[in-house]
Amino acid sequence: xxxxxxxxxxxxxxxxxxxxxxxxxxxxxxxxxxxxxxxxxxxxxxxxxxxxxxxxxxxxxxxxxxxxxx
Numbered sequence: 001x002x003x004x005x006x007x008x009x010x011x012x013x014x015x016x017x018x019x020x021x022x023x024x025x026x027x028x029x030x031x032x033x034x035x036x037x038x039x040x041x042x043x044x045x046x047x048x049x050x051x052x053x054x055x056x057x058x059x060x061x062x063x064x065x066x067x068x069x070x
Contacts, residue, residue, distance in 0.1 A: 018050040020069040027056055027065065034060030 022042070029036045036056035042048065048069055056065040 020048045020050045020052060022046075022048050023054045023067070023069060027067075029058040029061060029063060029065070031063050032058065032061040034058050036063070036065055039064075 023038055023040075025038050027036050028034075036058040038054060039057050040054040048054075050069060052069045054067050054069060056067070057063075058065070
């Protein structure tokens with residue numbers, strides 16, 4: 001996995017330690033309405049933080065969606 005997918009996109013010190021809700025296992029694809037599945041693995045301790053980038057892949061149209069957790 002690319003290193004940038006495991007790093008926070010925020011430079012603010014508080015954002016680096018603020019926990020985020022775990023991402024959904026699936027989302028609805030904006031392009032085709034199909035189901036996109038989470039392809040980003042969780043850290044070993046199963047924690048997610050504000051600024052983490054998560055990626056989804058649509059099973060129908062194969063589009064990829066990268067989202068930043070807030």
